[in-house]
């Protein structure tokens with residue numbers, strides 16, 4: 585699954601999800617960021633920021649502590665996969681689906 589949103593994960597680039605020092609009024613990052621909701625993995629307790637832009641398009645932002653908290657995710661990373669290519673572990677995907685069904689993650693078309 586390719587998703588431009590995931591590229592920002594993993595590497596400590598200047599464009600981190602939180603605490604961006606250079607707000608860009610043109611792209612209105614605050615507004616976009618406001619659509620992210622924290623979802624906790626019911627198995628490993630990792631908390632990720634989730635936004636849905638369409639029923640098929642789910643954007644998941646992993647923080648470093650979440651990557652370490654999730655056994656499945658960190659196992660895949662240590663096996664050589666890039667964090668940018670992993671959207672979630674299986675149980676987190678279920679937790680996200682559940683959050684969407686409950687309405688705590690709403691769909692916001694971009």
Ligand SMILES: [Zn+2]
Pocket residue numbers: 625627628629630654655656657673674675676
């Ligand atoms: Zn997990």
